[in-house]
Amino acid sequence: MLKGTEVLTTAQMRAIESAAMASGQVTGLDLMERAGRAVADQIRLRWPKAGRATVLCGPGNNGGDGYVVARLLHRAGWQVRVLGMDNTPGPDAAEMKRQWQMIGGIAPLTERELRNGPESDACVDAIFGTGLTRAPEGEIAAILAHLGGSGGRDHRPCVVSVDCPSGMCMDSGAMLGQPRTGGGFAPHARLTVAFDSPKPGHLIGLGPVLCGALVVADIGLQSWRERTLDGPGQRPVRLQAIWPGFDIPDQRFRSPTATLGKHSVSGSHKYSHGHALVLAGGPAKGGAARLSARAALRIGAGLVTVGPSREALHEHSGPPDALMRLAIDDAGGLCDLLADKRINAVCIGPGCGIGRAADLLADLLRARRATVLDADVLTALSRNADLMAGLHGDCVLTPHMGEFARLFPDLAERLEETPTQGPAWSKLDAAREAAARCGAVVLLKGPDTVIAHPDGRARIHSAFDVPWLATAGAGDVLAGMITGLLARGLTPLDAASLGTLIHARAARLFGPGLIADDLPDIVPQVLRALQKFQSSSSVATALPMT
C-alpha cells in the first residue's frame, strides 16, 4: 500500500532491486512472487467472488509477474486464461511461466486470441513494465489498442495493469510512439498496482488518466531503498509526491503552539507572521492582484499590502478591510517601501501589466525578497535576458505551460515531440532543467504540477480529480497562497509545495462550480483539516541519480 511520498525513477528502482538481490537476503523470484501476489490480492479485494480472468504476459519480468497472478488467481478459484509469448524470458520469469504451465496452457498473445476468447471480468495487463524501451508495434500495439477501449465502459473486461499500463514510459507518463496529448492506442486501466514507490509516470503526463486507481504495493524493498539512495556517491536530493501522506514541510506552519522564527507563540505578533506585498497594476486590472492578496491573508500572512499604481488606488477600497493599500508609482516608490525590512515576501505579476512588471522587476530582484513571479511578469521576463539573469534562490516562478513555453521555448518544444524511446523527456525533466537554468524554484502548473528546485529536488502534485480548478484567476490565488507562506517563513520549495496542496484541496472541498473567488475562503477549512490530519495530505518527491 501507499506509504510515504517518495517517487523513484525506473533506473533507481532497478538499482534498488539489484542491491536487494545482491545482498543475498532476497531473490528475484521472491520479489516476483511478492509483486504478483500484491496484484492478485488487489484483484480479489475488488472481486471478492472468484470470477474469470485473462492474463496477458509479455516477454520480460512484467510477464513473469503475470504468470504469478495467473497461478494465485487460479488457486483462489478463478477461471484463468493466459496469453503469452513464445520466447525464453529471464530465469525468474521463466520459472514462473513453468509453474503456470503445470496448471494451464498458454495461448498466443495476439489481438485475435484476446478478442475471440471467452469473456472475462478482469484482464491483467502484464505485457511491459519498467523494461519498455521503444514503442510497441504490430500485434502488441493492436492488443493495447483493443484494451484502450476497455476500462469497464462497455462489455469488455476491466484492465488491471501490473506496474503500469503497458506501453507507458514510467519516467514520463508518455505513451511511446504516441502524441503527448493522448488519443492514440493505450490501455486505460481501472486499476494499476505499482511496486515499492510510484514512478514519475504514474503522476504526470498521461499516467494518471491511463492508470486508473493507483495502488503502490510494498514488496519489502524499503531498507535497500534507503541504503541505495542515501549511500555514498548519491546526491542527497529526492523526488517527492504531494498527496495524502505528504508531511507538511514546516512545523512552524502546522502547529499553533509552534514557534515562528525567533518568536515563541506567546511572544508572536502579526509581524512575526510576515508582511506580504502584492504588486497590482493600473486601472481596471485590480481583480487578479486582489485575489492574490486575499489568498495571502487567508493562508496566514500577518499583514498584506496591495500596491497598485496611484490612479488605480481607489479601485482597491472594497473589502477585505484587513487588506492595506498603498500606491506604488514606480520603481523608486517600490524601493522606498522595501526599505521596510518587515516586508518579507512579494508577489508580482497578477494584473500588474507587462510594462509595469518590467519596470518594477529589476529593483525588486535587487531587494532580495522572497518573491513569487506569475502571469504578466513572466512575459516580461521572457523578453528580457537581463531580468532573467537577476532571478535568485528566493524566487518562485509559477508558469502555466503557455508561459513556460515563452520562458524556455527549447524545453517546451522537447515536450511537444512524440517520444519514441524510453525514458522519455518529461514535464519533470523540463521543470528541473528550467530551475537549474534560472536559479529559482519553478512551479510548472497543470493538472500535474511539477515543482523543481535548482539543486535537483522536485515535487509532483496530481490534481486530475479537480478539473474545475482550471478556472480564471485560480493561478492568481495560488500565487497569493505561496506568497503568504513565504511571508510565514517557509522556504520557496516548501511554500510552493504546500501552496499547491492547499489550493487543490480547497478546490476539492468546494467541488464543481468553483470560481477563483471561492478559493481563499475555503482555506481555513483546509488548514483545520491539515492540522487535524498532519500526515494525511498529498505531494510526491523524485531522487535524481548520478
Ligand SMILES: NC(=O)C1=CN([C@@H]2O[C@H](COP(=O)(O)OP(=O)(O)OC[C@H]3O[C@@H](n4cnc5c(N)ncnc54)[C@H](O)[C@@H]3O)[C@@H](O)[C@H]2O)[C@@H](O)CC1
Ligand atoms: N527486477 C525485479 O527484480 C522485479 C521486477 N518486477 C517486474 O519486472 C518488470 C521489469 O521487467 P523487465 O526489466 O524484464 O522489463 P519488462 O518486462 O517491462 O519488458 C522487457 C522486455 O520487453 C522488451 N521490450 C521492450 N520494449 C519493447 C517493445 N516496444 N516491443 C517489444 N519488446 C519490447 C525488452 O527487450 C525486454 O525483453 C517490472 O515492471 C515489474 O513488473 C517485479 O517482479 C518485481 C521484481
Ligand SMILES: Nc1ncnc2c1ncn2[C@@H]1O[C@H](COP(=O)(O)OP(=O)(O)O)[C@@H](O)[C@H]1O
Ligand atoms: N485540468 C486541470 N485540473 C486541475 N487543475 C488544473 C487543471 N488545469 C489547470 N489547473 C490548475 O489551475 C490553476 C490555473 O492557473 P492559471 O493557468 O495560471 O490560471 P489563471 O491565469 O486564470 O489564474 C493552476 O493552479 C493549475 O495547476
Ligand SMILES: [K+]
Ligand atoms: K504492465
